[in-house]
Amino acid sequence: MIYEILPARLRDLNTLKQLEDEVFKEDAWPVLDILAMLLTPGMINLKAVHSGEIIGFITVEEKLFDPEASVNSLGVKTSCRRQGVGRALMRAAEGHIKRKKIRLCVRHSNQAAIDLYFSLGFRKTEVRHNYYPDGEDAYVMRKIL
Ligand SMILES: CC(C)(COP(=O)(O)OP(=O)(O)OC[C@H]1O[C@@H](n2cnc3c(N)ncnc32)[C@H](O)[C@@H]1OP(=O)(O)O)[C@@H](O)C(=O)NCCC(=O)NCCS
Numbered sequence: 001m002i003y004e005i006l007p008a009r010l011r012d013l014n015t016l017k018q019l020e021d022e023v024f025k026e027d028a029w030p031v032l033d034i035l036a037m038l039l040t041p042g043m044i045n046l047k048a049v050h051s052g053e054i055i056g057f058i059t060v061e062e063k064l065f066d067p068e069a070s071v072n073s074l075g076v077k078t079s080c081r082r083q084g085v086g087r088a089l090m091r092a093a094e095g096h097i098k099r100k101k102i103r104l105c106v107r108h109s110n111q112a113a114i115d116l117y118f119s120l121g122f123r124k125t126e127v128r129h130n131y132y133p134d135g136e137d138a139y140v141m142r143k144i145l
Helices: 010-027 031-039 085-094 111-119
Strands: 004-007 044-050 053-061 068-076 101-107 123-128 138-144
Touching: 004 085, 010 031, 010 053, 010 068, 044 085, 053 085, 068 085, 085 111, 101 111, 111 138
Parallel strands: 068 101
Antiparallel strands: 004 044, 044 053, 053 068, 101 138, 123 138
16 A cells, blocks of 8 residues: 655644544544644644545654653554554654654553554553543553654
């Protein structure tokens, strides 16, 4: 599959919300949070585009007083998975990060994402208990860039 990784823009808001709903279901961000993400200076917002359609996205934040970059969201359309899009989005985002370390949280049960992050060099560094609204724990995973 041929796809491009491009900056996500304000005009992508509706499509990103639809994709967010498909990918994250009950954990999906509200549209206002996606809007804020697209408008906040310094956020790294990238989309994967195949035949004019957005099939994936990643959002990484570098907060002023946080020494680590943090991945806020990474998702790939269900029908386009296992074709390297998630890995390509993360690698592209890493190319924009100025911090020396990157961090993310992932559901304890999300083996696909954990395997992806391991394959990219992330390691589990701590557990956050009851992190998600349904009570599931999160692994915090980190990578030195
Ligand atoms: C996690 C997610 C982003 C992966 O995207 P993807 O485009 O399918 O991932 P890739 O094709 O780049 O996979 C890269 C590697 O990750 C691992 N991986 C990805 N999906 C996997 C799965 N379902 N089972 C096992 N390993 C998996 C494999 O090591 C894979 O390499 P391989 O295909 O050569 O074996 C995608 O499954 C997704 O959107 N899931 C729902 C949202 C989500 O959980 N986001 C992360 C929240 S922390």
